[in-house]
Amino acid sequence: MGQSPKVLPVGMSGMDRMKTRSANELREMFLSYFEGKGCRRYPSFPLVPDDPTLMFTVAGMVPFKPYFLGLRTPEVTRAVTSQKCIRTNDIENVGRTARHHTFFEMLGNFSFGDYFKKEIIPWAWTFLTEHIGLDPDRMYATIYLDDDEAHGFWKSFVGLPDERIIRLGDDDNYWAAGPTGPCGPCSEIIYDQGPEFSCGKPDCGVGCSCDRYLEIWNLVFMQFSRNEEGVLTPLPKRNIDTGMGLERLSSVVQRVKGDFETDLFRPVIDRACELAGIKYGDSEKGDLSVRVISDHLRASAFMTADGVLPSNDGPGYVLRRLIRRSVRYGRIIGIERPFLAGLLPVVNGIMGGEYRELIEQKSTIEQIISLEEERFLHTLVQGTDILDDEIARIKRSGAGSFSGELAFLLYDTYGFPPELTEEIASEAGVSVARADFDREMDRQRKRARASSKQASASMTKNVFTELADKYGATPFDGYDTDRVSAEVVAIVADGTLKREAGEGEEALVALSRTPFYAERGGQVGDKGLLSCGETRFEVSDTTRPSGDLVIHSGRVTAGKLTVGMTVDAAIDVERRDAIRRHHTATHLLHEALCRVLGPHVRQAGSLVSPDFLRFDYNHFAPLTREQIDEAERIICGQVLADKPVTTLVMNYNDARKPGVKALFGEKYGDVVRVLDIEGFSTELCGGTHVSATGRIGLVKILRDESIGAGVRRTTAVAGAAALAVFQENADFARSVCEALETDPLAAMTKLKALQEENKSFLRRNRELALSDMLSSAGEILKKGVRIGDILLVAASFKGASRDMLRRIGDRLKQMEKDSVLMLAGIEGDAASLICMASDSAVKRGVHAGDLIREISSIIGGSGGGKPSMGQGGGGEISRLAEALASAEKILRGQTGDSKNQ
Ligand code: SER
Numbered sequence: 001m002g003q004s005p006k007v008l009p010v011g012m013s014g015m016d017r018m019k020t021r022s023a024n025e026l027r028e029m030f031l032s033y034f035e036g037k038g039c040r041r042y043p044s045f046p047l048v049p050d051d052p053t054l055m056f057t058v059a060g061m062v063p064f065k066p067y068f069l070g071l072r073t074p075e076v077t078r079a080v081t082s083q084k085c086i087r088t089n090d091i092e093n094v095g096r097t098a099r100h101h102t103f104f105e106m107l108g109n110f111s112f113g114d115y116f117k118k119e120i121i122p123w124a125w126t127f128l129t130e131h132i133g134l135d136p137d138r139m140y141a142t143i144y145l146d147d148d149e150a151h152g153f154w155k156s157f158v159g160l161p162d163e164r165i166i167r168l169g170d171d172d173n174y175w176a177a178g179p180t181g182p183c184g185p186c187s188e189i190i191y192d193q194g195p196e197f198s199c200g201k202p203d204c205g206v207g208c209s210c211d212r213y214l215e216i217w218n219l220v221f222m223q224f225s226r227n228e229e230g231v232l233t234p235l236p237k238r239n240i241d242t243g244m245g246l247e248r249l250s251s252v253v254q255r256v257k258g259d260f261e262t263d264l265f266r267p268v269i270d271r272a273c274e275l276a277g278i279k280y281g282d283s284e285k286g287d288l289s290v291r292v293i294s295d296h297l298r299a300s301a302f303m304t305a306d307g308v309l310p311s312n313d314g315p316g317y318v319l320r321r322l323i324r325r326s327v328r329y330g331r332i333i334g335i336e337r338p339f340l341a342g343l344l345p346v347v348n349g350i351m352g353g354e355y356r357e358l359i360e361q362k363s364t365i366e367q368i369i370s371l372e373e374e375r376f377l378h379t380l381v382q383g384t385d386i387l388d389d390e391i392a393r394i395k396r397s398g399a400g401s402f403s404g405e406l407a408f409l410l411y412d413t414y415g416f417p418p419e420l421t422e423e424i425a426s427e428a429g430v431s432v433a434r435a436d437f438d439r440e441m442d443r444q445r446k447r448a449r450a451s452s453k454q455a456s457a458s459m460t461k462n463v464f465t466e467l468a469d470k471y472g473a474t475p476f477d478g479y480d481t482d483r484v485s486a487e488v489v490a491i492v493a494d495g496t497l498k499r500e501a502g503e504g505e506e507a508l509v510a511l512s513r514t515p516f517y518a519e520r521g522g523q524v525g526d527k528g529l530l531s532c533g534e535t536r537f538e539v540s541d542t543t544r545p546s547g548d549l550v551i552h553s554g555r556v557t558a559g560k561l562t563v564g565m566t567v568d569a570a571i572d573v574e575r576r577d578a579i580r581r582h583h584t585a586t587h588l589l590h591e592a593l594c595r596v597l598g599p600h601v602r603q604a605g606s607l608v609s610p611d612f613l614r615f616d617y618n619h620f621a622p623l624t625r626e627q628i629d630e631a632e633r634i635i636c637g638q639v640l641a642d643k644p645v646t647t648l649v650m651n652y653n654d655a656r657k658p659g660v661k662a663l664f665g666e667k668y669g670d671v672v673r674v675l676d677i678e679g680f681s682t683e684l685c686g687g688t689h690v691s692a693t694g695r696i697g698l699v700k701i702l703r704d705e706s707i708g709a710g711v712r713r714t715t716a717v718a719g720a721a722a723l724a725v726f727q728e729n730a731d732f733a734r735s736v737c738e739a740l741e742t743d744p745l746a747a748m749t750k751l752k753a754l755q756e757e758n759k760s761f762l763r764r765n766r767e768l769a770l771s772d773m774l775s776s777a778g779e780i781l782k783k784g785v786r787i788g789d790i791l792l793v794a795a796s797f798k799g800a801s802r803d804m805l806r807r808i809g810d811r812l813k814q815m816e817k818d819s820v821l822m823l824a825g826i827e828g829d830a831a832s833l834i835c836m837a838s839d840s841a842v843k844r845g846v847h848a849g850d851l852i853r854e855i856s857s858i859i860g861g862s863g864g865g866k867p868s869m870g871q872g873g874g875g876e877i878s879r880l881a882e883a884l885a886s887a888e889k890i891l892r893g894q895t896g897d898s899k900n901q
Helices: 023-035 062-068 117-132 148-158 246-253 266-276 284-305 314-332 340-351 356-360 362-397 404-414 418-427 434-450 454-459 461-471 573-597 625-641 720-740 744-775 777-782 802-815 839-843 848-858 877-885 887-895
Strands: 078-086 103-111 139-144 165-168 174-176 181-192 213-226 232-245 483-493 496-498 506-511 528-532 535-546 549-558 566-571 603-608 613-618 645-651 671-677 681-684 699-708 711-718 785-787 790-798 819-827 830-837 862-865 869-874
Touching: 023 078, 023 103, 023 117, 023 246, 062 078, 062 181, 062 232, 078 284, 103 117, 103 246, 103 284, 117 139, 117 148, 117 181, 117 213, 117 232, 139 148, 148 165, 148 181, 174 213, 181 232, 213 246, 232 246, 266 284, 266 340, 284 314, 284 340, 284 356, 284 362, 314 340, 314 362, 314 418, 340 356, 340 362, 356 362, 362 404, 362 418, 404 418, 404 434, 418 434, 461 483, 461 535, 461 549, 506 535, 566 573, 573 603, 573 613, 573 625, 573 671, 573 681, 573 699, 573 711, 573 720, 625 699, 699 720, 711 720, 720 744, 744 777, 744 802, 777 790, 777 802, 785 887, 790 802, 790 877, 790 887, 802 819, 802 830, 819 848, 819 877, 819 887, 830 848, 830 877, 848 862, 848 869, 848 877, 848 887, 877 887
Parallel strands: 139 165, 790 819
Antiparallel strands: 078 103, 103 232, 139 181, 174 181, 181 213, 213 232, 483 496, 483 506, 483 566, 506 549, 528 535, 528 566, 535 549, 603 613, 613 711, 645 671, 671 681, 699 711, 785 790, 819 830, 830 869, 862 869
16 A cells, blocks of 8 residues: 655644644535535536537636626526536646646635625635634735735735735736636735745745645636737626635645645555566656546546547547546556546545536446557557657667657557657657647648548638528527428529529528528438529528528529528428438437437437437447347336426526436537427437427338447437338338248247258268269379378368368278378368378478478468378468479479489
């Protein structure tokens, strides 16, 4: 086992008052303290925020941004959270410093136009000094340059002397979540850890970045919003946003040197050391590696629990990098086998009490992380060799940088994230030609783009962007009706706006409103007809090329379509009904799979068409027949129960309740549609559905297959398409019965009897063939060649198995005692070889095994054996005759008999 956390020498009066508390206790103390101040306690929001400006939740305030900005009305004005956060700007520093992390927890309390400086300053002080027990004499406060108000509260309410209230500028005391959005001046609480933590520089003091004067809590007075030009506008109300890193607070309270020594990390570090057989504290390299692993694994587990899957872009790419970095650091300390899953129970032991998702999705997390680990391990060795060779070459030559093309190859073929290559190279003092790498990457993207049909979409993009700007979202009536009267507002042909489209012309049409559903959320676009008098425009697809502008693509089949014309827009109802059935069936399937396989099942994509549905989800093992049958039973049970299907339109925040399914990564608007299948499933969905499950009629799962690491795809059919499948199956069964000349009940028995019969015919056939071959033994011997007193027989037999060859060999041996028998059997497009040499031949120097090795290699195979017996084979039967002919020469070589060569 590893050591317990290092306890610093304590000669510190105030410190002695502080009880050592676990991080879990500290988190709970914070949450309940602010609950006592009237704050609503929210569970942590997901790591991937519903915010297009951010890839990850980087602070406790992120989920509350719309409230600060006054865009949404909060349900309460006071809140408290311990928020899961990820920051990735400094990955390379993780483990090298005492305080850098990718994943961390931010303890935060918030006021939306409610309490402000006067309240939060004394509350924060009381919490740290009286509840946690930090030494008030070691505490400082920093404030923004001109914030006299905050100065006043620190001085008069808290009693901090002037010299411990420090005014700092924009860099230190002005906080913003990003270049735009809510921001404001802040006040930070600093804790003096004592001179033994100091960097020793003469000017080390409050504001120094070393570990002595540690910023532990940031109180932000959120008062402004910054726009793209950098202009600040006062927010509708004055708000509070505070943030305190739980890791940092724990390290101060537990009196340990750095966050990695706290009970949040040490057990993981100790277990990693145990796996590697090293001791923490023995070497800088080892310590760094286990610290990195403890950080990255925590982050990976939480990201995976929140639905992120390893991939090549977005959050998934960060996850991939973290897992691959962990694997690499594992190898540095000598762990060569997959090990990450072995550490996860330790992470769960520390964090699983507060974050149940780690426990509920334990096996999913384990499998996703292990799979990614194994994938990387697969190519890591080869990739590392290439990397090391290149670094060595550069160092030998003494100049140049690591080739960008090679870095790209490592990325593309061996899965080395370019940042990892850069990091490994920089450890050896070598830089990577990143511009060349980026150029290669760009080329590859272009190649991919050129080969996709997106090219034409981007050509016409400008027209659609303009139309979307001008007309906004096309009102959609298709939830309630199948036809409406609408005005043609635009016609696009060949990428430009037109006034009209004549008979036979293809065009893209925008209407003033539409019942046509435009492809989204997996549901395909509608087909149908736009008509006006003689004019007919057949709609073959409906899409949304820009925003919510709906475009009907198709062809004028009669008359002329003109802008301003009022048309009767009618969808193909039968087709849409089939789509509705498949869409509601997809919801039934989603819930059924959750029930059969477990709550980890999450939708990864779908396709809903009139003919079939495809549902992609995460799960790791192939489904058993029983599981598929069970899912079908559940689905059809709901169909038979004819459950009402209703849609509620509500506020996004009201909809996000436990049990309501939403598609991970999907950006939903403020107002969402929630589809409810009574008593069975509730899911956010903008698609079109049947009004009761009975209308689906029938559902049949056709197949379930793997489509990538941990992702599976179920294909199913509903309604008439399901009936067609049953009919096809029945037709097939009927024709099988007809061919077997029996009825379905007796078909299987008859089939088995036929198989048996066939087997015995085959057996009999072989015996006949063998007896033919054996009867020709005399002839075969006659064709043998004498080498000294040994007879060499080299012969091949069509259709002879190895076993048959052996029996032919035995017969020949009986007939000719002093022999070498080189026999080949040809079955299909491969030959098997055996060679038998008599004792007398062996005495003369014959080695059957060696002989057969040479012969086999001529026919592209391998073989070998003992002096008296060898066997082999090969696939190039066109060279068999040549190979057998060479037996004589080889044999003469073996026996030293060179006569007659
Ligand atoms: N948003 C501030 C921070 O991240 C305080 O919560 O520091």
